[in-house]
Amino acid sequence: MEEAVAIAGRLTHRLAVAAPPGLPRLSDRGEQWAADLRADADRLPRPLPRQVVDAGIATVRELGTDQPDTLVHGDLHLGNILRAEREPWLAIDPKGYVGDPAYDAITVLRSRFDDLLAAGDLRRAVLRRLAIYADAAELDHDRVRRWDEARAVSAAHWGREHGDPGWLVEVTGRIAQLLSTQA
Numbered sequence: 001m002e003e004a005v006a007i008a009g010r011l012t013h014r015l016a017v018a019a020p021p022g023l024p025r026l027s028d029r030g031e032q033w034a035a036d037l038r039a040d041a042d043r044l045p046r047p048l049p050r051q052v053v054d055a056g057i058a059t060v061r062e063l064g065t066d067q068p069d070t071l072v073h074g075d076l077h078l079g080n081i082l083r084a085e086r087e088p089w090l091a092i093d094p095k096g097y098v099g100d101p102a103y104d105a106i107t108v109l110r111s112r113f114d115d116l117l118a119a120g121d122l123r124r125a126v127l128r129r130l131a132i133y134a135d136a137a138e139l140d141h142d143r144v145r146r147w148d149e150a151r152a153v154s155a156a157h158w159g160r161e162h163g164d165p166g167w168l169v170e171v172t173g174r175i176a177q178l179l180s181t182q183a
Contacts, residue, residue, distance in 0.1 A: 001112060001129075002129075005108055005133050005136070006132050006135075007081060008078065008108040008111075008137075009108075009134065009135065009137035009139075010136045011073075011076065011081060011089055011091050012073070012104055012105075012133075012136075012137040013136065015073055015076075015091060015101070016072075017071050018069060018071070019097075019098040020071070023071075023096045023098045024096075024097055024098070025067065025097070025098045025099060026064065026067050027066075030065055031064075033060050033064065033154070034060045034061050036157075037060065037154060037157065038053070038057060040157035040160075040161070044160045046160065046169075048156055048173050052153060052173075052176050052177050053153055055180035056153030056180070059146040059147065059149055060150050063143065066100075067098070068099070070098065070099065070100070070101055071096070071097075072099050072101055073094045073095065073096075073097075074095025074096060074103075075095050075104075075107055076091055076104040076108060077111040078108065078111035078112060080107075100143065101139060102137075102139045102143045102144045102147045103147050103151070105130060105134070105137075105139075105151075106148045106151035106152060108133050109129055109133075109152075109175070110172070122171075126175055126178060127145075130144050130148060145179055145182055146179075149176060149180050149182075152172055153176045155172045155176075156169055156173040159172060
């Protein structure tokens with residue numbers, strides 16, 4: 001699993017080139033995303049603790065406006081990484097955004113929950129996976145952690161609203177909580 005996470009990180013770094021024109025900008029979504037996080041926390045059942053939602057909103061507001069003009073895959077989970085011949089690994093099914101490459105870390109983190117849950121110490125396993133990804137992608141560890149924190153809050157809300165399995169919503173919420181306490 002660690003090798004797969006490192007491969008995803010290296011692909012993130014490889015894809016972090018100047019974005020072509022016409023792609024949606026993550027920075028344009030920031031204020032709406034923050035408002036949605038707050039509204040979802042107020043209306044959905046079994047909400048995350050307020051301080052976790054507040055930390056996610058703070059991240060979106062602080063990092064959301066500070067975005068490079070870099071290509072971001074947008075859905076770089078391990079199922080979208082294939083062995084190839086022209087390069088050792090290729091990423092498929094990009095969503096195509098302009099912004100911070102650290103945004104993609106949550107999809108790698110959420111790819112194979114079985115390994116995280118089997119680790120026994122979820123906090124340690126999550127932080128280890130994020131560190132491997134950040135190092136391989138040559139990204140700031142704290143920025144990766146903060147994007148994952150905000151995206152985990154968003155994913156937990158989405159899962160509650162759209163009927164994800166209860167265990168998946170629970171684990172995603174736990175990840176959001178543990179990442180919000182790492183500041």
